[in-house]
Amino acid sequence: MLYVVIIFLWASILLYLLLGGADFGAGIIELFTSSQNRTQTRKILYRAIGPIWEANHMWLIIAIVILFVGFPAIYTTMSIHLHIPLTIMLLGIIARGTAFTFRHYDAVVDDMQSVYNRIFALSSFITPLFLGIIAGSTVSRQIDPEAYSFQDAYIFSWLHPFSVAVGLFTVAICGYLASVYLIGETDTPEERKRFLSKAWMMTCAAVGCGGLVFGAAYWEGIPLMQWVFGEIWGILGVTAATLSVGALWLFARKGYNNILRVLAGFQVMMILFVATYQHFPNIVLMKNGAYLSLLEHKGDDKTIQALAWALLLGSVFILPFLIYLVYSFQSKEKEEAPVYGDV
Amino acid sequence: MDDFIAARSQMALSLGFHIIFSCIGMVMPFFMAVSHYLYLRTDHIIYQNITRAWSKGVAIFFAVGAVSGTVLSFELGLLWPTFMKHAGPIFGMPFSLEGTAFFIEAIALGFFLYGWGRFNPWFHWITGVIVGISGLLSGILVVSANAWMNSPAGFDYVNGQYLNIDPIKAMFNAAWLSQALHMCLAAFAATGFAVAGVHALMILRRQNVLFHRQSFRIAAIFGCVAALLQPLSGDFSAKDVAKRQPAKLAAMEAHFKTEKRAPLVVGGIPDVNGQKVNYAVKIPGLLSFMAHGDFDAEVKGLDQIPRQDQPPVAITHYAFQIMVGLGMLMMAIALVFGIALFIKKEWLRSKWLLTLFAWATPVGFIAVEAGWTVTEVGRQPWIIHGVMRTADAVTPMPGIAYSFYLFTGVYLSLALVTLFMLYRQIKMVDTLYDLPTGIKEAH
Numbered sequence: 001m002l003y004v005v006i007i008f009l010w011a012s013i014l015l016y017l018l019l020g021g022a023d024f025g026a027g028i029i030e031l032f033t034s035s036q037n038r039t040q041t042r043k044i045l046y047r048a049i050g051p052i053w054e055a056n057h058m059w060l061i062i063a064i065v066i067l068f069v070g071f072p073a074i075y076t077t078m079s080i081h082l083h084i085p086l087t088i089m090l091l092g093i094i095a096r097g098t099a100f101t102f103r104h105y106d107a108v109v110d111d112m113q114s115v116y117n118r119i120f121a122l123s124s125f126i127t128p129l130f131l132g133i134i135a136g137s138t139v140s141r142q143i144d145p146e147a148y149s150f151q152d153a154y155i156f157s158w159l160h161p162f163s164v165a166v167g168l169f170t171v172a173i174c175g176y177l178a179s180v181y182l183i184g185e186t187d188t189p190e191e192r193k194r195f196l197s198k199a200w201m202m203t204c205a206a207v208g209c210g211g212l213v214f215g216a217a218y219w220e221g222i223p224l225m226q227w228v229f230g231e232i233w234g235i236l237g238v239t240a241a242t243l244s245v246g247a248l249w250l251f252a253r254k255g256y257n258n259i260l261r262v263l264a265g266f267q268v269m270m271i272l273f274v275a276t277y278q279h280f281p282n283i284v285l286m287k288n289g290a291y292l293s294l295l296e297h298k299g300d301d302k303t304i305q306a307l308a309w310a311l312l313l314g315s316v317f318i319l320p321f322l323i324y325l326v327y328s329f330q331s332k333e334k335e336e337a338p339v340y341g342d343v
Numbered sequence: 344m345d346d347f348i349a350a351r352s353q354m355a356l357s358l359g360f361h362i363i364f365s366c367i368g369m370v371m372p373f374f375m376a377v378s379h380y381l382y383l384r385t386d387h388i389i390y391q392n393i394t395r396a397w398s399k400g401v402a403i404f405f406a407v408g409a410v411s412g413t414v415l416s417f418e419l420g421l422l423w424p425t426f427m428k429h430a431g432p433i434f435g436m437p438f439s440l441e442g443t444a445f446f447i448e449a450i451a452l453g454f455f456l457y458g459w460g461r462f463n464p465w466f467h468w469i470t471g472v473i474v475g476i477s478g479l480l481s482g483i484l485v486v487s488a489n490a491w492m493n494s495p496a497g498f499d500y501v502n503g504q505y506l507n508i509d510p511i512k513a514m515f516n517a518a519w520l521s522q523a524l525h526m527c528l529a530a531f532a533a534t535g536f537a538v539a540g541v542h543a544l545m546i547l548r549r550q551n552v553l554f555h556r557q558s559f560r561i562a563a564i565f566g567c568v569a570a571l572l573q574p575l576s577g578d579f580s581a582k583d584v585a586k587r588q589p590a591k592l593a594a595m596e597a598h599f600k601t602e603k604r605a606p607l608v609v610g611g612i613p614d615v616n617g618q619k620v621n622y623a624v625k626i627p628g629l630l631s632f633m634a635h636g637d638f639d640a641e642v643k644g645l646d647q648i649p650r651q652d653q654p655p656v657a658i659t660h661y662a663f664q665i666m667v668g669l670g671m672l673m674m675a676i677a678l679v680f681g682i683a684l685f686i687k688k689e690w691l692r693s694k695w696l697l698t699l700f701a702w703a704t705p706v707g708f709i710a711v712e713a714g715w716t717v718t719e720v721g722r723q724p725w726i727i728h729g730v731m732r733t734a735d736a737v738t739p740m741p742g743i744a745y746s747f748y749l750f751t752g753v754y755l756s757l758a759l760v761t762l763f764m765l766y767r768q769i770k771m772v773d774t775l776y777d778l779p780t781g782i783k784e785a786h
Contacts, residue, residue: 057413058446064416065442068427069435076428079420083740090417091753094410098757101406105399108767154740299432300508307439307510314443321450329457 001308006281006294008311009066014272016059018177018265021170023056025178027096027124028171029198030117037194042117044185045178057093062311070307073297074284078134081143081157085130092127095119125171132170136163136213139279140222144287161216169209173268176202180248180264184257196252203245227278234274241270344744350422350737353747355719357415360754362715363708364408369482370534370565371401372455372475377561379468393558395459396772401474402456403764407757409449422743426726426736429505433498434491436510437484444484448477482530483523490518493718494587495727521576521583522718528573529714532673533707535566540704541769543697551772563700564684566707567677573670578633585634588728589643590652591721594659596630597623598644605630605642610664613656618646620660654723662716669710676703 026045033041067075079086096119103116137143137158147153179199186192217224228234248263279285284292298304344352375397382390416438420427454462454470461467491497497513499506542559546552584592592598597613597620598605607630611623628638635642645653676699683690690696726733737743 057409058442058449061413061416061445062442065435065438068416068420068431069439070432072428072431075420075431076424079417079427080424080738080740083421083738086417086421087746087749090414091749093413094753094757097406097410097413098760101403102760102764105403106764106767108771150741299435302508303432303435303510306436310436310439310443314440314446317443318446318450321447325450325453328454328461 001305002295002298004308005066005070005304005311008308009063009070009294010272010276012059012062012066014269016057016063017173017272018268020056020059021128021174021268022177022181024096024124024128024171025174025176025202026182027121028128028175029178029182031121031125032175032198032201038117040191044182044187044191047185057097060093066307066311070299070304071292071294071297072299074292074294077143077145077284077286077292078138081145081153082134082137084154085133085137085158089127089130089134092123092130096123096127099123124174128170128174129167132167133158133163135170135275136166138284140220141285141287143284145290146288160220162213162220162222165209165212165216169206169213172202172206172209173271176206177264177268180260183252183260199252200249228274231278233277237270237274237277241267241274244270344747346741346743347734347737349744349747351733353743353750354418354422356747356751356754357411357418358719359712359715360758361408361411361415362711364404364411365478365482365485366530366708366711367404367534367537368401368408369475369478370530371397371404371538372471372478373531374534374538374561374565375401376468376472376475378557379471383464383468389554389557392554393561396554396768397558398456398471399768400765402452403761403768405449405452407761409445411754411757412445422738423726423736424738426731429731430492430727433495433505433508433510433513434488436514437488441481441484441488444477444480448474448481451477479527482526486523486526487514487516487519489718490522491516492726493522493591493722493728494518495730500730517587518583521580524576525573525580525714528569528576529707529711531569532566532573533711535562535564535569536673536676536700536703536707537705538562539566540700540702543700544704545769545772547694547697547701554772559697559700563680566673567680570670570673570677570707571681574674577667577670581633582636585642588721590645590648590654591659591718592634593643593645593648594654594656594721595663595717597656597660598630598642599646601641601644601647603631603641604628604639605634605644607633608660611660613660615656652724654721659717659721662713662720666710666713666717669706669713673703673706673710676700 030038030041030045064075067078099116099120103113103120106112106116140160140162142160142163143157144152147157176199179195179202183192183195183199186195214224216222223230228238244263244267248260248267251259251263276283279291281294281296282291283294286292299307375394378390378393378397381387382394451470451473455467455474458467458470462470491513494517495513496516497509497511539559539562542555542562545555546559581592584595596605596608597611598608599618599620604627606625606627608620609624609626611620613620631640631642632638634640645656679690679696679699683696722728724732724734726736
C-alpha cells in the first residue's frame with residue numbers, strides 16, 4: 001500500500017506541474033506579451049483555463065496532505081528549513097488566485113482591472129519560481145539540521161545558485177506548457193503564429209535554464225550529471241524527451257494540436273521522472289549526509305493503509321467527474337454561441 | 344512580539360479569516376439551489392437572476408476560501424512542526440478525505456458556473472447541489488480534525504511515544520459530532536443572517552425591490568431555521584465539553600470553585616487572582632443543569648485544575664458570553680420572523696423588520712468568531728488536549744513576528760478587496776438584473 005501512496009504523491013506533483021504549470025504559464029505569457037496583444041491573449045487564456053481553474057491547486061493540496069499524513073518527518077523538515085520560500089510561494093498563490101477571480105468577477109470594469117492583471121502576471125512568475133527553488137533545495141544538500149546561525153539554517157538552505165536555477169527552469173517549463181497548450185485554442189492563423197513563436201521562445205528559455213541548472217550543479221558539486229546520465233533509465237528519459245521536442249516542432253507545422261499537448265506533457269513527465277528516479281526513495285538530502293526516505297520515514301502502517309484507501313476511493317469519485325468536466329467544455333467551445341451565463 | 348505569541352496570532356488570524364469564507368462557500372450553494380429550483384419550476388426570470396447573482400458571490404468567496412485553505416495546510420507545518428510530526432499520521436485521515444470532498448466541490452463548481460445553457464437544466468441544478476453537499480462534507484471533516492485536538496483518540500501515548508495508531512478511531516473521536524453539528528448550524532445561521540441583512544438593506548433603499556425581496560426571503564428562512572436549532576446543539580455541546588474538557592467549561596463560565604448547584608454566570612469581569620467574578624448575574628443551579636442535566640450536580644471548577652493547565656479565563660469567558668448573547672438575539676429575531684411568515688404576514692412588508700435584519704447582518708459571523716475563540720483558546724495550554732502543549736509544538740525558527748505582520752497585512756487587504764468586490768456586485772444589480780418594465784408591472 002505504501003507504493004500506492006508514493007505513486008499518488010508522484011502523480012499529484014506531476015499533475016500540479018502539468019495543469020497548475022500551464023495555468024502559471026498563462027500568466028507568465030501575459031507578462032511577456034506586448035501590450036497591444038494582451039487583451040486578445042487574455043481572452044484566449046481565460047476561455048482555456050476558466051472552467052478547470054478551480055480544480056488546479058487541489059493537486060498541490062493533495063501532495064501536501066499525503067506528505068503530512070504519510071511522511072510527517074519529511075513535511076516537518078521542509079516546513080522548518082524552507083519556511084521562507086514556502087511562505088513566499090503561499091503569498092504568490094494567494095495573490096494569483098484572488099487576482100484571477102477578481103478580474104473575472106468584478107462587476108465593474110475599470111482601472112482596477114489593470115491592477116488585478118499586474119498582480120496576476122507577477123505572481124504567476126513568483127509562485128513557480130519558488131516552487132522550483134523548494135524542489136531544488138530538497139536535493140541540493142544545503143538543508144542543515146545542525147546549523148547554528150539563522151542564515152545557515154533558514155536562508156542558505158534554499159538561497160543558492162542551484163535552487164534558483166531550478167526555479168527559473170520551472171518558470172520556463174510552465175511558460176512552455178502554456179504556450180503549447182494555447183496554440184490549439186487560437187482562432188486565426190496570425191494568433192496561431194504568435195503562440196507558435198511564444199512556444200519557440202519558451203523552448204529556448206527552458207533549454208537555456210536547463211543549462212543553468214547543470215552549470216550550477218557542477219559549481220556546487222551536486223552530482224547531477226551522474227544522477228541523470230548514470231543509469232540507463234535516466235539516459236532513456238532524456239532521449240525520449242529530446243526526441244519528442246523534435247517531434248513536437250514537426251507536428252506544430254502540420255497543426256495537430258492535441259498531439260502537441262500530449263508531447264509537451266510527456267516531456268515534462270520525463271523531466272520529473274529523471275529528476276526523481278535516481279535518488280528515489282530519498283527525497284530530501286541534507287548537509288550532514290543524512291537523508292529522508294519515502295520508504296523509511298513514513299507514518300504508521302495503519303495510517304498508510306487508510307491513506308491509500310482514501311486516495312483510491314477519492315480517485316474513483318474524482319476522475320470521471322473531472323474528465324467529464326474537461327470533455328464537456330472542450331467539445332462545446334468551438335461551436336459555442338454567446339452563452340447567457342458569461343459576463 | 345514573542346515568537347510563540349506571534350505564531351498563535353498568525354494561526355488565529357488565518358483560521359479566523361478562512362472560517363468566514365468557508366462558511367459562506369459551503370452554505371450559499373444551498374441558497375442558490377433553492378432559487379435555481381424555483382426558477383426551473385416557475386420559469387420566472389427573477390429566480391434565475393438571483394441564482395446568477397449569488398453564484399458570482401460564491402465564486403469570489405470560494406476562490407478566496409480555497410487559497411486561504413491552501414495556506415492553512417502549509418501553515419500547520421510552518422508554525423507547528425512538532426505537532427504535525429506526531430499528529431499528522433493520527434488525525435490526517437479527515438484531511439485526506441476532505442481533499443476528495445473539496446476536489447469534487449471545485450469540479451462541481453466548474454460545471455455550475457460555466458454550465459448555464461450548456462447542459463440539461465436539471466443536471467446543471469444537481470451540480471449546484473453537489474457543490475453544497477461536498478462543501479458541507481469538507482467542513483465537517485475539517486472540524487472533525489479540530490475535534491481530535493480537543494478529544495484525542497486513536498492512539499496510545501506511552502513514554503512520549505505515539506503507539507497503536509488508528510486513524511479511523513481518531514477521526515470519529517468523542518467530540519466530532521457535537522462540534523460538527525454546532526459548526527454547520529452556525530454556518531447556516533451566520534450566512535443566512537448576513538445575506539438576508541444585505542438584501543434587507545437594499546429593500547430599505549428601494550432598489551430592485553422585487554429581486555431583493557425574493558433573495559431576502561430565501562436567505563432569512565435558512566438563517567432563522569438554523570438559529571432556532573442552534574441552542575439545542577449548543578446544549579449538546581455544553582454537556583459534551585463538561586464531560587471531556589472540564590477546564591474549558593470552567594473557563595467559559597469563569598467557574599472558579601467546584602460546587603454543587605453551580606450557578607450560571609452571565610456577564611461579569613473574571614478576576615483570576617481573586618478567583619471570583621465581579622459584576623455578574625448568577626442564576627443558581629443552571630450551570631449544573633446545563634452541564635449535567637441536574638440542578639444539583641457538581642460542576643468541576645478551575646480550583647481542581649493545576650494553574651499551568653488552565654486556559655486563559657477572561658478571553659474564553661468573554662468570547663462565550665458574546666457567542667451565547669448573539670445566539671439568543673438571533674433566535675429572538677428568528678421567532679419574530681417566524682411569526683411574520685405564518686401569522687402576521689403584513690410584518691414582512693414592514694420597515695422595522697427589515698431594519699432589524701439589516702442591523703443583524705454581521706451578528707452571526709461575530710458569533711462564529713467568538714465561538715471559535717471559545718473552542719481554541721479554551722483548549723489552551725494544550726495543542727493536543729492532555730498530551731502535547733502548544734508551546735512545545737511551535738517552530739524553532741525565530742522571527743515569526745515578521746511573518747505575522749506580513750500575513751496580517753495580506754489578510755487585511757484581502758478582506759478589504761473582497762468587501763469592495765461585493766459592494767460593486769451589489770451596486771451593479773440594477774444594470775445586470777433589472778427586469779423589463781412589462782414584467783415589473785405584472786408583479
